[in-house]
Amino acid sequence: MTAKRTFAVVGAGIIGAATARELSRRFPDAEVVVLEKELRVAQHQTGHNSGVVHAGLYYEPGGLKARLCRRGVGLIRALCAEKELPYIECGKLVVALDDAEERRLEDIFDRAVANGVPGARMIGAEEIREIEPHATGIAALHSPSTAIVDYAAITAALIDDVVADGGRIRFGCEVHRLEDRSDGVVLHTSLGEVRADQVVVCAGAQSDRIARRSGGARDPEVVPFFGQYFLLEPAYRDVLSGLVYPVPDPMYPFLGVHLTRRFDGETTVGPNAFLSLSREGYRGLGLDLRDLGEALGSGAFWRFAAHNAPSAVREARTVLSKRFFLREAQKYVPALEGAQATRLTRGIRAQAMDASGRLVDDFAIAHDGRVTHVRNAPSPGATSSMAIAEHIVDAVSARHGLAG
Template sequence: MNSVRSSSFAVIGAGINGAAVANELTRRFPAAKVTVFEKAATVAAHQTGHNSGVVHAGLYYQPGSLKARLCRRGVELMTAYAQAKGVPYEACGKLVVALDPDERPRLEAIFERAVANGVPDVALIGPDELRRLEPNAVGVLALHSPHTAIIDFAGVTRALIDDVQAGGGTIRLATEVTDVSVDAQGCVLTTRGPDDNEQTEQFDYVIGCAGLQSDRLARMAGGAAFPAIVPFFGQYAQLAPTHRQILNGLVYPVPDPAYPFLGVHLTKRVDGEMLVGPNAFLSFGRENYTGWQIGLKDTAAVLTNQGFWKFAARNMKAAIRELTAVVSRKKFLNGATAYVPKLDGAQATPITRGIRAQAMDEDGQLVDDFVIEHLGRATFIRNAPSPGATSSMAIAEYIVDEVSATHGLNAND
C-alpha cells in the first residue's frame, strides 16, 4: 500500500457531491492535501441549491443498482450528519398515490422494489388510512414511506465544506477548471481564478463532481463522449400561506411509463413552505435558472446531439404535456389538485427553477443509474440524478474506496 502522507487531491465542484467527496478524503487521509475548486462564488450554487430538499428512501430504484445500494447507505449517513451538525431535517413521510385502479399494478411494483431495497416500514394503504395520514388527499391506494424526509441540502454542503477546511483542506471559490490532463504520474489542472488569470497546478489525484458540466469536464481528461448532459429545467411553485399547512408530508403520483420524468407532486420544505412541481422541459442553458439567459453553447450542444433528437421523437407527447404546464400556471396546478382537491383555486408563485443534469446515451435513452468514470488518476461522476443528493455521502465513500483500492492508497498518519 502507498502512503498518502504527501499526496494531493483536487476535487472539482463544491455542490453536495464534491463537498462530500472532499470531506471523505480529509477524514480518511488526514495527512493529504485536499483542494476543492468551484467556479461559482459560493458553494451549493447550482443543482444542490435548486432542489426540493427531499431525502429519498429508495422506493423506485432497480434492486441491486448503484442507486439502490448507495441511496440506502446515503440516508443513514445523511441523517446522522444532519443531526450531528444541527442541519434542519424532518422525517415527514411520503405517500405515492394511485388515483384510479389502472395505476394499482404500477404502485404494487414500486412497493415490491422498495421492500427489495430494504426501505423500512413501507406499506400499501387504502383510502381510509390515506385520509388518516393526509386528510386533504384522495386516492384508491397509496404507498406510505414514513421515513422519507426533508432537509436543507445547501446547509449540509456548507457544513461539509466547513469540515473540510477544519481538516486542513482548501476551498477555491470563483475558480473555474478549464483543462485537465492525466498521465501515469498525476494530473495537471488549468484554472482561471477571480483575477481572470490562468495557472496550472499538479495533483496526484483528481475527482470531478461537476454536475451540469460533468460531461465536458470528463472529456477534457479524455473521457467518453457519452453519456452527454442534456439539461431539463424543473419549475416549482410555492403555495400561498393559506395553503401552507394543507399536507403533513409529501404526496407524489405513481410514475407513468409513458413519460420520462416523475410528474408534478407536492413537497413540504424544512422552512414550512409547500411546493408544487416540478414540470420538466428542455432548458436552453445549463445554468439558465431565470429562463431568460439563453446559453448559446449549451443549446447548440443539445441541437447537434443526435441522441437528443431520438429522445425527442419518442417523447413528443410528453413534451407537449409539459409545455402546457410551462405556459399555463392553472394547468400546472391542476396536476396537484387531482391529489389534493382543496387546492382548487389556490394561489402559487413560481420560485427559481432548478436544472437537472440529465445524462443521455447516444441512442437517446436517459441514463438511470449513477455513472462513475475512471481515467487513470482521475475519476469523474458522469451521472448523479435523484437521489444523488441523498446518496452523496455514500457516493463519496464508494469513490474513495475505489480510488484507494485501484491505487493502493493507505491512510497513514
C-alpha cells in the same frame, strides 16, 4: 522528506463536498483542495432542488442508486444530528388515481421492500385521508421515513469539515480540462495550473464537457431538463403534513408534478420536466445559445424526444400555463382549487444520455487513470451524496493501492 499526497476535487456541490470530506477523513496526512468556479458552495443543482431525502422506493434492487441511497439516508441523518441541521421525517404518499396506476404502484412497492425501505406499505383510500386529510386517491404507497432537509446547509457543513481537517477551497476557480501525466494530474483552470496526485470531478451539468476536454469519452452526454417549482400562498402552507407524489409514468422518465413540504414549513408544487434553454440559467428565460445549440444538435436528444412526444406535450402545457400546472396537483389534493402560487427559481437536472437517446438511469462514475469523473448523479444524488463519496474513495484507494 516525502511530499504530501494531494487530492483535488472539482465542484463544491453536495457530491463534491462529501467526496472532499471523505478524502480528508480517510487520508488525514494528505492535502485536499476543492476547486469551485462560483463564489459560494451549492450554487447549482444542490441549491435548486426539492430538499427531499429519498427513502429508496423506485430504484432497481441491487443497482448503485438503490444501494447508495439507502446508505446515504443514514449518513445524512447522522450528519444533520451532529451539526444540528433540520432533518424532518414528514413521510410521503405515492398516490394512485386509477386501477392502472395502482398496478404500477404494486411494482414500486415490491422494489421498496427489496431495497429495505423501512415502514413502506400499501394503503387504501380511507387511510390516505387519515394520513393526509386533503389528499385523494384509490391507493397509495406510504413511506413514513422520507424526510426533508436543507441540502445547501449540509453542503456548507461538509466543506467546513474539510477546512477544519486542513483542506482548502478555492472559489472563483473554473476548471477547463485535466491532463494526466506520468508525475500526476495538471488541472488547467481560470486561475492557472493546479497539480494533484488524484482528481475527482463532480461538475454536474459541466461533467461531460470537462471529461471530453480531458480526453474522455463523448458519451454519456448531458442534456439539461429544467423543473419549475411554485410556492403556495400562506393560506395553503398547511394543506399537507408531508409529501404527495404521483405514480411515475412508465412512458416518461421523470416523476411528474408533486407536492412537497420544505424544511422551512412552506409547501411547493413541482417540478415539471422540460428541455432547458441552458445548463445553468435559473431565472427568466435562461437562454444560453451554446447550451441550447449543443442540446438541439445532439442526435441522442432527438432520439429521446421521438419516444417521448406525448409526455413532452403534457409537460409543455405545465410550462406555459400556471393554471394547468396547479390543476395537475389538484388531482391529488382537490383542496388546492383556487389556490394562488408564486413562481420560484427553477431547478436544472443534469441528465446524462447515451448515444441511443436512452437516459442513463443509474449513477455513472468513470475512472480514467488518476482521474475519476462523476458522469451522472441525478436524483437521489443529493440523498446518496455521502455514500457516493465512500464509493468513490473506496474505488480510488483500491485502484491506486492507497492506504488510509
